[in-house]
Amino acid sequence: MGSDRHGALIRAALALLECERACLLRGDLSGVAALAREKETLAAAFAEAAGEADPAAIAALRDRAARNRDLLDAAMQGIRRVSARLSAYRQVQRSMDTYDPQGRRATIAGASMHRLERRA
Numbered sequence: 001m002g003s004d005r006h007g008a009l010i011r012a013a014l015a016l017l018e019c020e021r022a023c024l025l026r027g028d029l030s031g032v033a034a035l036a037r038e039k040e041t042l043a044a045a046f047a048e049a050a051g052e053a054d055p056a057a058i059a060a061l062r063d064r065a066a067r068n069r070d071l072l073d074a075a076m077q078g079i080r081r082v083s084a085r086l087s088a089y090r091q092v093q094r095s096m097d098t099y100d101p102q103g104r105r106a107t108i109a110g111a112s113m114h115r116l117e118r119r120a
Helices: 002-026 029-034 036-048 055-094
Strands: 095-099 105-109
Touching: 002 029, 002 036, 002 055, 029 036, 055 095
Parallel strands: none
Antiparallel strands: 095 105
């Protein structure tokens, strides 16, 4: 009876990790966040059934969770890069530093614009 429950937990966790992966590949971070409650519930159920663990199934879960973690890390890195790029763009709009032939810095104040430049 216990192994049936554990097998169902493994299947549910694998399905959840695949759903999370699909959300990550689509860039649907709100979908990933929505799955957090289900992941917590499954983690609690696994904690209760810890004695019934199948090492091969646990290894498969660990591998898929690591794959999703890598995808999430890449998504977060992309978000940080976009944020830094937009911050640099806003800074250039406010002012720009230039250097004369002697290496002295001069700051040129920019006009405040509230629209994003579009590129082809």
